[in-house]
Amino acid sequence: MNYELRVNPIACHGHGMCAELLPEIIELDPWGYPILVSTSVPHGLLDHAKRAAAACPTLALLVNKAR
Amino acid sequence: MAAGHGGPAGYTVTELALLTDRQPDLRLPRLLAGISYYNVAGLRDHEQQYGPLPLWGTSGRRRPGRLIDVVDASGLTGRGGAGFPTGRKMRSVASGPGAAVVVANGAEGEPASCKDRLLLTRLPHLVLDGITLAAHAVGAREAYLCLHGQETELLNALDEALAQRSRAGLDPVPIQLTGIPGRYVASEQSSIVQYLNGGPAKPTFSPPRPHQRGVHGRPTLVNNVETLAHLALIARFGDRWFRGIGPPSAPGSTLVTVSGAVRRPGVYEIEMGTPAGQVVTLAGGAAERPAALLVGGYFGAWLPAGAAWPVPMSHAALKAAGGAMGAGMVIVLPVSSCGLAETARVVRYLADENAGQCGPCMFGLPALADAMADLAYQGGRGRALERVASLAGLVAGRGACRHPDGAVQLVRSALRAFESDARWHDHRGPCPGVARAPLLPVPGDADWDWA
Amino acid sequence: MPIDLHGPGMWYATRAAGLVTLLLLTASVLLGVMTTGRLSSDRWPRFLTVGLHRNVSLLVLVFLALHVTTTVLDTFVTIPVTAAFVPFASSYKTFWLGLGTIALDLLLALLATSLLRNRLGYRSWRRVHWLAYACWPIGLAHGLGIGTDRATTWVFALTVVCAAAVAAAAAWRLVTAARLGTR
Numbered sequence: 001m002n003y004e005l006r007v008n009p010i011a012c013h014g015h016g017m018c019a020e021l022l023p024e025i026i027e028l029d030p031w032g033y034p035i036l037v038s039t040s041v042p043h044g045l046l047d048h049a050k051r052a053a054a055a056c057p058t059l060a061l062l063v064n065k066a067r
Numbered sequence: 068m069a070a071g072h073g074g075p076a077g078y079t080v081t082e083l084a085l086l087t088d089r090q091p092d093l094r095l096p097r098l099l100a101g102i103s104y105y106n107v108a109g110l111r112d113h114e115q116q117y118g119p120l121p122l123w124g125t126s127g128r129r130r131p132g133r134l135i136d137v138v139d140a141s142g143l144t145g146r147g148g149a150g151f152p153t154g155r156k157m158r159s160v161a162s163g164p165g166a167a168v169v170v171a172n173g174a175e176g177e178p179a180s181c182k183d184r185l186l187l188t189r190l191p192h193l194v195l196d197g198i199t200l201a202a203h204a205v206g207a208r209e210a211y212l213c214l215h216g217q218e219t220e221l222l223n224a225l226d227e228a229l230a231q232r233s234r235a236g237l238d239p240v241p242i243q244l245t246g247i248p249g250r251y252v253a254s255e256q257s258s259i260v261q262y263l264n265g266g267p268a269k270p271t272f273s274p275p276r277p278h279q280r281g282v283h284g285r286p287t288l289v290n291n292v293e294t295l296a297h298l299a300l301i302a303r304f305g306d307r308w309f310r311g312i313g314p315p316s317a318p319g320s321t322l323v324t325v326s327g328a329v330r331r332p333g334v335y336e337i338e339m340g341t342p343a344g345q346v347v348t349l350a351g352g353a354a355e356r357p358a359a360l361l362v363g364g365y366f367g368a369w370l371p372a373g374a375a376w377p378v379p380m381s382h383a384a385l386k387a388a389g390g391a392m393g394a395g396m397v398i399v400l401p402v403s404s405c406g407l408a409e410t411a412r413v414v415r416y417l418a419d420e421n422a423g424q425c426g427p428c429m430f431g432l433p434a435l436a437d438a439m440a441d442l443a444y445q446g447g448r449g450r451a452l453e454r455v456a457s458l459a460g461l462v463a464g465r466g467a468c469r470h471p472d473g474a475v476q477l478v479r480s481a482l483r484a485f486e487s488d489a490r491w492h493d494h495r496g497p498c499p500g501v502a503r504a505p506l507l508p509v510p511g512d513a514d515w516d517w518a
Numbered sequence: 519m520p521i522d523l524h525g526p527g528m529w530y531a532t533r534a535a536g537l538v539t540l541l542l543l544t545a546s547v548l549l550g551v552m553t554t555g556r557l558s559s560d561r562w563p564r565f566l567t568v569g570l571h572r573n574v575s576l577l578v579l580v581f582l583a584l585h586v587t588t589t590v591l592d593t594f595v596t597i598p599v600t601a602a603f604v605p606f607a608s609s610y611k612t613f614w615l616g617l618g619t620i621a622l623d624l625l626l627a628l629l630a631t632s633l634l635r636n637r638l639g640y641r642s643w644r645r646v647h648w649l650a651y652a653c654w655p656i657g658l659a660h661g662l663g664i665g666t667d668r669a670t671t672w673v674f675a676l677t678v679v680c681a682a683a684v685a686a687a688a689a690w691r692l693v694t695a696a697r698l699g700t701r
Contacts, residue, residue: 007465008272008467009272009424009425009426009427009428009465009466009467010271010272010424010425010467011272011640012425012426013426014426015553015556015564016556016558016564017563017564017565017568020563020564020565021565029426029427029431029461029465030430030461031426031427031430031431032426033425033426033427033430033465035461035465054636055565055568055569057553057554057568058640059635059636059639059640
């Protein structure tokens with residue numbers, strides 16, 4: 001079961017917690033918004049990804065099962 | 068002309084062609100056959116020119132699903148810019164849960180495009196026929212025709228056209244005329260859907276897409292008005308007729324708006340796949356020696372004139388040549404103008420027109436516009452070019468809609484098409500072409516200070 | 519060892535739990551304002567603010583439960599359990615106790631919606647969460663109005679400090695909201 005990461009750019013307000021909690025995949029651009037280095041989540045990072053998604057104040061980070 | 072070949076559900080293409088009592092002419096003009104430069108085509112002129120609205124029934128050869136088959140077989144693709152196969156879109160909307168909704172997008176946001184405006188002002192009944200036929204085919208119970216709200220004259224004229232039709236009992240599903248805000252992003256399909264749902268005219272995050280869940284949560288067919296006009300003729304004359312011109316991969320005719328340094332700027336109907344250079348010739352030829360063509364509008368791409376001239380005007384061919392078809396605009400840039408300066412002005416406009424929803428677009432596009440202006444007008448001391456390229460990479464693909472992507476495509480194509488100019492600007496400063504009067508239309512430009 | 523339900527033990531427990539609740543609730547509000555205000559530094563990452571806000575809020579519930587339980591169990595004054603959830607249902611200090619009940623109900627709404635945030639969606643959750651700005655002052659008013667420790671100087675001083683901190687944070691929040699746009 002592969003998982004993929006997605007950002008809802010409209011909901012995202014640039015709080016930046018996702019980049020703190022998942023620095024392996026998420027970096028911040030010069031204005032504080034997330035850049036996804038890759039969209040697939042390696043298995044070892046799944047818990048961290050879910051925690052990052054739960055920490056987002058606006059629920060803009062989405063962890064979904066890949067189709 | 069294609070001989071019978073496999074179509075949907077095992078029918079050959081020739082079988083799906085409708086038999087009509089008139090022999091439809093394969094040549095151009097097709098959409099513009101009924102156009103008069105002085106009068107609007109009223110309902111009677113329209114019926115005289117194209118024939119009456121073909122009344123599709125509920126069963127047999129004329130049942131709604133069959134029209135979708137015909138549109139599929141015709142190979143009609145969207146004329147609003149994306150070029151998505153119309154038959155496929157209609158099929159997916161028709162098979163969705165609940166009664167569908169049809170939305171005709173007549174809000175022509177591109178400043179350099181006038182084809183939709185031409186259709187709506189001169190040949191409204193072609194578009195209205197198309198809406199009614201599409202609504203019938205997908206089983207819609209609601210239909211909307213959307214225009215920019217400030218077009219009060221046009222809205223009144225269309226109101227009258229609709230009144231004429233309702234007296235003749237033509238549209239079983241009433242077409243609701245809707246004015247939407249006049250911003251660039253408002254004419255994007257998810258913006259229109261959100262606006263019709265009572266929200267702001269701004270793009271939404273997908274999924275779901277309009278054809279899955281759109282207006283009032285129902286499957287919604289959003290089509291450009293030109294696409295629907297073609298549909299009105301396909302319903303009359305069949306798919307084989309439509310495929311009578313244009314290459315098999317890009318059949319039919321299309322409207323293009325030609326402007327810039329040409330002798331007769333305007334809207335022309337061409338066979339799909341016509342080489343870009345021939346389109347310029349149709350418009351009277353270049354008024355000065357051309358340096359480059361901007362094809363596809365402000366979300367399109369620049370191509371150097373020499374490279375652009377033989378490229379066929381179709382989505383696939385232009386993409387293969389590093390360009391884009393967009394909504395069929397061709398702008399001719401003369402050698403005396405500066406492509407970088409023109410691009411800088413357009414990017415500034417696009418940056419100001421962002422919806423204010425997504426950080427990368429809200430902050431990145433203005434920064435990109437600044438960097439382009441630097442390159443075009445100040446000379447970058449050797450660093451502006453690099454800054455433009457890196458900002459472009461930072462902004463693309465990170466918004467909820469294609470607005471930043473379109474701007475980036477324009478910028479990257481400018482850096483390719485005007486590569487040597489860009490290097491010159493970066494090290495030596497602005498070229499003389501910068502001082503020339505602006506060519507590309509940008510609303511509100513007079514207020515900007517370009518010192 | 520039997521718990522003396524009549525003596526002052528319960529009463530002290532209630533007051534202590536109430537005071538700790540106030541301190542924790544104040545901390546929670548301050549952390550919430552820090553979250554929206556994006557306050558962070560190299561040593562204090564943002565996920566720490568949001569994590570603390572969540573955990574402190576849950577801890578508020580623990581001490582509030584203690585506060586309510588000891589109040590109800592205390593036989594010195596009869597306060598029915600229903601008064602803990604239905605405002606103005608107690609005959610003892612009806613109004614000021616009722617305020618406490620309202621604050622508790624609001625807090626339960628805040629916690630429930632926050633725990634179910636994923637199901638509710640951001641917009642509905644946000645609309646309910648604005649009630650936090652009502653919950654805190656009502657809780658504070660309950661503490662002051664009920665009068666038990668109003669005369670005790672250090673308790674009063676602590677209350678004033680909490681009020682000042684939240685007032686300052688709210689003012690700062692208004693200023694930064696104007697700067698960041700309507701976020």
